[in-house]
Amino acid sequence: MSRIFRITVSHSILICGVLLMIVPLWLVFASSTHSNNFIYNEGMQWKIGGEFFDNYDRVLNRKGGFTKEITASGIFYNSFIMAFGIASLSVFVSMMAAYSLVYFKTRFSTLFFWLIFVTLLVPLELRILPSYQIVSDLNLLNSYAGLILPLSASAIATFFFRQYYRSIPEELLEAAKLDGANSWKFFIDFLVPLSKTMIAAMFIFMFVYGYNQYLWPLIMTTSEKYWTVVMGLKMIYGGNSVDRYTYVILSLIPPVIIIVFLQRLFIQGLFQSK
């Protein structure tokens, strides 16, 4: 009896939690399917309306911005490039750095370690003005490189790869050495294939991180050709129109799909090193 009671309580709490997560977004979605006037006068709606196709078609294809040349599809393309660039570059660079930190012991190892991990204390938000100046000095304002490079040295990803490499048994390296593998071969033929799950997890983590960037694209793209999805919320859809509801729903589809469908890989990677 008490066991059934406990399970019922668990399910009720979980259902409340799920509702807490879903109801707000359901309201935004339902509202995005009504006409502009209706939403303006009545506020958010619980029920689906009849303007779904009109609204989504209009938002995806309408030309916005100052020059009326950028469409939502173009903005999604930019965000995808930015997120993909940050994810692949940071995974690549952190894997190599972690390899260097774990498998080599020379005079500067400790210095390198601290140089990398101190950066955890100074996220982009803290150095936004000078970063802007440097990117501008390098002529990288309004470019994909400018969007990607300052965000692609991830101390967190390096940390996860480092933890993972450290958990790999020493015997692997001994055996590889006996077989005549040098430091390059060991990395490419042993470590890279072994860290597949970790690579996937860090890629997902950094992709969502890159896609969700707000402040950096907001300040460094003066040309709307390089606007990204999340900053577009501020730049394109200021008012309380139905287009904004539609845009909010569209904006969260890519990262949510990635997290939902790849959650197993993501979670396995995050926790295999602990």
Added chain:
Amino acid sequence: MKRVQFSSYFTQYFFIAPQLAIILIFLYLPIVQTFRDAFTIQDAFGFGRYFSGLDNFTFVLSDPNYITALKFTLIFIVVITFFSCSIGLLLAVQANNVIHGKSAYKTLLIWPYAIAPAVVGVTANYFFSERLGILYNFFNGLWGFDWYDNVYDAYIYVFIAASWKQISANFIFFLAGLQNIQKSIIEASIIDCKSSFRRFWTITFPLLMPTTFFLIIINITYSFFDTLGIIDTTTIGAPSGETKTLVYKAYIDGFKGLDLGSAGAQSIIMMLIVLVITVFQFRFIEGKIHYN
């Protein structure tokens, strides 16, 4: 570190070079500039720059608006960490209990992790806008809620938006932490102690401490830095600057006010705060944790 290692300088440097190059150009160079900005004053036309010692710091710290932002940020950190951690833990414990529907619950609770803070802010805005916002009207009916005017109501608005966003992240990590606890320990404790409530606080929760410790750091970093997008899309500091976090204030003073000296000094003060919090945690909290 590994016992068996390679000892080739060239390969070691080759592998670490890309990471170092990026952080030197895009992290350390900006930090050096921040220090330069913080200890100098530029004249009004931007031609000259002279050393000003701690002037920028005394200017910032004697500004009552800065003290307001400092207080708000500290309250913000504590409230968000507390609420998102407790709700995340509560849901994780229940999800670990049930047998049916476990993976469905997991998916339905994990997905908000992927939503950008700025998008959460815009969504919260719909609920809290005057005239038609559902929560605005609900709270307004209860006690005359009006975040445009009342500081505490504005607090409630940003607290709800910022904590909601962080529940998923806490849920993911707590659930993984719970699943990592050895079954045998739990089974043994069931024999010793009938009350599942007491069992949780005396056995499970202490074993979860490493996860909790990690999550406290994650939540502090989140409330300190990542919430900028939420503030910028919800209150923008309303009623009159009381809901600006330190990071948001530094951004506004630097970018909108173009006061480089003040923004630089503010950045350095924040670096010190983050440093102190981190050191404090490692010194005082981690020592009290039981690792398996």
